[in-house]
Amino acid sequence: MTGEPNSGAEGHWRALERLYSSAPVNSKFASSLEVTGEGAARITFDITEDVFHAAGAAHGTVYFKMLDDAAFYAANTLVTDRFLLTTSFNLHFxxxxxxxxxxxxxxxxxxxxxxxxxxxxxxxxxxDEIGRGTGTFMKSRIPLSGLPGYAE
Structure with a gap:
């Protein structure tokens, strides 16, 4: 990696953050991604009533989305040419x-x-830990460079 901010690993990580922000589904959630290093990602998410189930707490789909996305982006830090796909995911509330x-x-x-x-x-x-998950991700045929948001 060079000292330039948009080259090498740092450039790839910032591009992954842009990719997250550009995904249409993420406009439905108050969330943001930060790639914190090789093999590491953090998503911050604000819980509001619009994601509640009938008993007044965050629905499990929110848990899944955040756990899947955090694991996915941590894995995709290691892949600079292709988009990964989730092939399985186990979670515990x-x-x-x-x-x-x-x-x-x-x-x-x-x-x-x-x-x-x-x-x-x-x-x-x-x-407190409120949920945990483990996922398996596979390289797709989709080039990262062709995805809206990945390129500046």
């Missing part, structure tokens, strides 16, 4: 969340060629 900001922390675990494994966890505003 440990605590309901009703308001505030949650953080999804993703971490690459293994794989460097075609299949990647990454894990993630959700942390609430009190510092």
């Amino acid at each position: 440990t605590k309901p969340v009703r308001d505030g900001t949650i953080i999804a922390e993703g971490r690459w675990v293994s794989g460097r060629r075609r299949v990647f494994v990454a894990e993630s966890r959700l942390i609430d505003g009190e510092g």
